[in-house]
Amino acid sequence: MDNSKTFDLAAIQESLRESGIDGWLFYDFRGSDPIARNILCLAEGKMGTRRWFYYVPAEGEPCKLVHAIETAALDNLPGSKTVYLTWQSLDAALSETLSGAAKIAMNYSPGNEVPYVSRVDAGTVEAVRNTGVDVVTSADLIQIFESVLSAGQLESHRRAGAHIRGLVDEVFALVGDTLRAGKTITERDVCDYANERIRGEGYENDHDPIVGVNENAADPHFEVPAENSSEIRPGDLLLFDVWAKETEPGSIYADITWCAFIGSEPPEEMLTVFNVVRDSRKAACTRAHEAFSSGEEIRGCDLDRITRGVITDAGYGEYFIHRTGHNLHEFIHGNGANLDDLETHDTRRLVPGTLFTVEPGIYLPGRFGIRSEVDVYHTGQGAEVTGPEHQEELVRIEI
8 A cells, every 4th residue: 555645736726726715724833733734744753833824825836934943844845935033024924925815724613613623723713814814614625635545545444344343253252152161251351352353463443442231331432441340241232342454554444333132132122222223324324325326415414413313213312422423544533524413513525535434322321332333435426334244133142
């Protein structure tokens, strides 16, 4: 896989013209905007203690604004350079740079609607607006240059997905074999096994997987304690949420959740809850495919409402306490659109070439929780649910 990334000025300017935006103003102060630094391909580890701006107009030459003691801060980028010393000279240079522009994009979100891309502080946005320009969000531009996968990255995701899907079967088999042998097994035992199979096979994860039984499964972000974790016993509900990517730089995460019942006859309500969660997941995937295949624009918040509607109609709406899904990239939570109209109002459209999870859940406090998670790729012609197999029934681990 070719993991090299270069700053693509022509592509940014083309996207600006297509969006009807006069320019994109990047800004950073002491590492405040990692998204800007990544899109501009700035080297890691360089000293940077003063403000800089980099303006990419839809037409013409970019402009750099750098401080007198850090004049080389943006030397890897094309464009003219203006060196400022005083705050007054910075204000004047900013006004000059933006003269002639009416509408520019910055990495901020109106009302902090999408906090994942809101990197520029309010005071800096005010200062830019004082030059007379209209500042709009760069949220959709960021998706194009931060979240669209290369062919090699997509294949790395597929390999990771196949690996963790196999790991689900291994974990459930381990639990069953151990209990049938009359031995004990805990959440921590499963967690350690999964980490070993991930990290020992050329993959990595940023955190322990979620391994929760019964009431622990009702905590969406349950963390398995290092000691005294719960035993897994007959009659338990087991939730296993696992994610991983290859260790090669530029690789893309896969992230799935499966649930199992330890025994042959799950309680009726457990089956009902699983079916509702599964059906809500499938409804979102179906709606995404309809939109993507027809060229209809659809947003992250729209798909969240689909899953939430199914769960609410079934009478469990108050127990679905997180967004439906998140963007997947080199980080488990990427910078693309999330499926969210609960925690945030994510109005970003889902763009071709991006990858996201669909993971609705129902969490009954003190009892059990069920989540079903798949990864979905926007092919440009449809929605592909990646991975070799997706959970359609609650797994029974026979004892």
